[in-house]
Amino acid sequence: MTHYSAIIVGGGQAGLSASYYLQQQDIDHIVLEKHSLTHTWRNQRWDAFCLVTPNWQCTLPGYPYAGDDPHGFMKKDQIIAYLDGFIAAVNAPVREGCAVQRLVARPEGGYALSTSLGDFTADQVIIASGGYHTPIIPRLAERLPAHITQLHSEQYRSPQALPAGNVLVVGSGQSGAQIAEDLHLAGRKVFLAVGDAPRCARFHRGRDVVDWLADMGYYDIGVDTHPLREGVRDNTNHYVTGRDGGRDIDLRRFAKEGMQLFGRLNSLQGTTLQFAADLADKLDAADAVYTRINASIDKYIAEQGIEAPPGVPYTPLWVPGQAATELDLADSDITSIIWCIGFQPDFSWVDVPVFNGRSYPGHTRGVTAQPGLYFLGLPWLHTWGSGRFSGIARDAEYVVEQLVAVHADKACQ
Ligand SMILES: Cc1cc2nc3c(=O)[nH]c(=O)nc-3n(C[C@H](O)[C@H](O)[C@H](O)COP(=O)(O)OP(=O)(O)OC[C@H]3O[C@@H](n4cnc5c(N)ncnc54)[C@H](O)[C@@H]3O)c2cc1C
Numbered sequence: 001m002t003h004y005s006a007i008i009v010g011g012g013q014a015g016l017s018a019s020y021y022l023q024q025q026d027i028d029h030i031v032l033e034k035h036s037l038t039h040t041w042r043n044q045r046w047d048a049f050c051l052v053t054p055n056w057q058c059t060l061p062g063y064p065y066a067g068d069d070p071h072g073f074m075k076k077d078q079i080i081a082y083l084d085g086f087i088a089a090v091n092a093p094v095r096e097g098c099a100v101q102r103l104v105a106r107p108e109g110g111y112a113l114s115t116s117l118g119d120f121t122a123d124q125v126i127i128a129s130g131g132y133h134t135p136i137i138p139r140l141a142e143r144l145p146a147h148i149t150q151l152h153s154e155q156y157r158s159p160q161a162l163p164a165g166n167v168l169v170v171g172s173g174q175s176g177a178q179i180a181e182d183l184h185l186a187g188r189k190v191f192l193a194v195g196d197a198p199r200c201a202r203f204h205r206g207r208d209v210v211d212w213l214a215d216m217g218y219y220d221i222g223v224d225t226h227p228l229r230e231g232v233r234d235n236t237n238h239y240v241t242g243r244d245g246g247r248d249i250d251l252r253r254f255a256k257e258g259m260q261l262f263g264r265l266n267s268l269q270g271t272t273l274q275f276a277a278d279l280a281d282k283l284d285a286a287d288a289v290y291t292r293i294n295a296s297i298d299k300y301i302a303e304q305g306i307e308a309p310p311g312v313p314y315t316p317l318w319v320p321g322q323a324a325t326e327l328d329l330a331d332s333d334i335t336s337i338i339w340c341i342g343f344q345p346d347f348s349w350v351d352v353p354v355f356n357g358r359s360y361p362g363h364t365r366g367v368t369a370q371p372g373l374y375f376l377g378l379p380w381l382h383t384w385g386s387g388r389f390s391g392i393a394r395d396a397e398y399v400v401e402q403l404v405a406v407h408a409d410k411a412c413q
Contacts, residue, residue, distance in 0.1 A: 004029050005407055007113060007122035009100045011037040011092070013060060013083070013389065014377025015128035017396035019092035020061045025404050029122075031092050032115060034099035038083045040130060041076075044154040048182050049076045050242045052174060054210055057390035060086050061397070071208060073242025103127075104351045105370060111352075123410060124372035124403050127350065127361075131378045131387050132343035140268045144337065145329065153179060153340040159186035165335030166191065168273075168327070170265050172282075173197040176340030177239035177249045184259050191327060191334065193265040193275060194251060194282045195341070198289035200238040202246045204297050205308040209240075212297045219384050219391065222365075233360075233380040238289065248290075252283060252318040261320065262327065271329045279323040283316075290314060345378075366399045372406055374399045 006022055008015045011033030022029045033039070051058075056070035063086045067078075074082060095117060102114040103125060113120045135152035144150065149163055153175040159182060166189040169180040173195065180192045201209050213219065226232045239249050255261050263278040291314055301308050327334075347361065354361050354368040361368060365382045366375045376399050378387055385391020 002119060003121045005122070006124045006126065006403060007032060007111070007120060008126045008128055009103070009113075010128035010130060010377070011094055011096065012040055012128065012130055012377065013038065013086070014130070014392050014396065015126070016086065016090050016092055017061050017392045018126050018128055018376055018400060020090045021397050021400035022403075023090075023092070025400065027400075027404065027407060029093065030120075031094045032098040032100055032113070032120070033094060033096050034116070036096050037087050037092075037094060038080075040132070041079055041083055045076055046153075046156050046179065046182065047076065047158045048243070049079075049178075050074060051079065051389075052178075052237075052240060052242050053388060053390060054208055054242070054246075057210065057214075057385070057388070058082060059390055059393055061393040063089050071211075073246055100129075100349060102349055102351055105373075110372065124374070124406060126374045126376055126399060126403070127347070128376040129347075131345055133346035134344045135339070136341045136344055137339045138265075138341070141337075141339070143268055145271060148329065148334065149336040151336070151338050153338060154343075156338050159183050159188050162188075162336045166333045167336045167338065168193070168334050169338045169340055171195050171197075171340035171342070172239060172251065172286075173340060173342065174237045174239050176338075177251070178241055178243070179338055179340060180251075180254065180259065181241065181243070181249060184254055184257070189333075190254075190259045191262065191332065192251065192254070192259055193262045194279055195236075195264060196282065197236040197286065198238050199249065199286040200240050200290055200293050201314075202240050202242075202248050204294045205301060205311050207308070208246065209293060209297065212300065213293075216296070216300050221384070222382050223380055224364075233378075235380075238293075239286075250317065251286075252316055255320070256318045260324075260327075262324065273327045273329065275325045275327070277323065277325050279320045283320070287314060287316065366395060367402050372403070374403065 005027050006029035008018050008031045011031045015031050019031055051073040054071050055065045055074055058065040099116040100113050104112050106112050110123045111125045156179055167183050168191045169176050170193045180190050183190045223230055241249050261279055262275040264276040266276050267274045352370050354370050356362050361375050363375050382395050383391045386395050
């Protein structure tokens with residue numbers, strides 16, 4: 001069979017969530033997945049990876065987290081076990097190893113998909129291919145000495161898997177900060193180029209900050225009502241960790257303990273890396289967000305008259321004096337560089353005119369202007385949880401509702 005009422009591209013949590021709702025509506029469909037189901041969680045996370053979001057936020061449709069540690073943070077093998085349970089429960093119709101190479105609208109209506117396993121057609125298509133496609137690596141990487149091992153964050157596995165010697169981590173977002181910590185805890189000498197990412201506390205006033213923000217309704221704010229509107233999609237994730245039951249990540253503490261911090265990586269001259277003199281500003285900006293989030297929780301507690309233990313104001317543990325802006329690779333014995341500066345989305349295979357000037361698909365809650373074409377699972381597609389475990393059920397249900405309405409209209413014609 002090559003024609004379906006609906007085709008879902010991508011078999012991650014987003015694609016499977018869409019299948020869950022399509023099955024409930026009895027809509028014939030198939031999920032096309034180029035690797036294997038939930039491939040990214042299995043193959044693109046480091047060994048010590050654990051969730052940053054608490055387990056109770058794992059609310060995949062029909063399969064909410066049911067373990068005994070709702071306020072804990074699942075480790076990689078536990079996440080995979082959770083996803084295995086979800087895959088079995090959804091029992092989606094799937095073609096694995098099927099890469100969609102081109103998607104076009106057909107003149108007679110519906111869509112044609114060219115794939116590595118042949119051609120398919122569908123009345124409607126849900127693109128759930130994730131938001132993290134092409135690892136970003138700056139072009140200066142091409143000029144680095146050949147003996148230096150270079151990895152993107154999605155390829156990093158463990159300190160032991162790197163050659164002996166020191167490590168430069170570039171980028172301090174969620175992945176960079178956690179990978180730098182992983183190496184630091186293993187006793188490796190780490191150099192860290194600090195970027196723009198903000199940070200937040202793990203716990204404040206006796207509870208996980210995520211719990212407070214959930215009560216405050218933050219996770220229900222849609223892009224349409226968020227103060228930044230669609231600009232919120234450009235925000236970098238806050239760094240914090242769920243490791244060992246959850247704690248803050250404070251780069252100043254790492255610096256006190258021997259990690260060497262730099263500002264933004266700018267250039268490479270010979271074997272010398274050059275950094276912006278903005279480390280103090282970056283650390284201050286991250287702390288300002290941390291303090292602001294805690295203050296918003298304090299305000300909520302006061303307004304609601306909630307009894308909660310007092311908060312502990314943050315005092316910087318370390319300040320960069322005259323921060324170094326140059327690092328010679330040979331002198332510093334750096335043998336590995338880990339690029340943690342994110343990903344670029346790649347929808348080049350989608351040959352349908354729905355993209356804006358920045359190659360981002362135009363949509364409202366995943367519904368594009370092209371009839372019968374939907375996106376799902378993108379960060380902040382609708383809410384903070386859209387690209388995470390917590391919000392995908394709501395988004396998938398909504399997108400499938402729209403798809404079902406179109407399907408019903410077509411049936412009446
Ligand atoms: C390092 C990291 C840490 C994260 N931590 C958390 C966390 O703590 N809590 C949380 O809730 N979320 C977290 N997330 C966010 C989110 O939950 C994951 O990104 C999740 O994998 C998103 O699921 P998805 O189904 O939307 O996309 P993906 O998991 O990316 O799945 C998309 C699937 O589509 C397939 N595909 C892509 N293109 C094609 C094509 N052309 N044809 C066929 N198949 C295709 C891919 O192979 C893939 O399997 C994290 C993300 C990252 C990167």
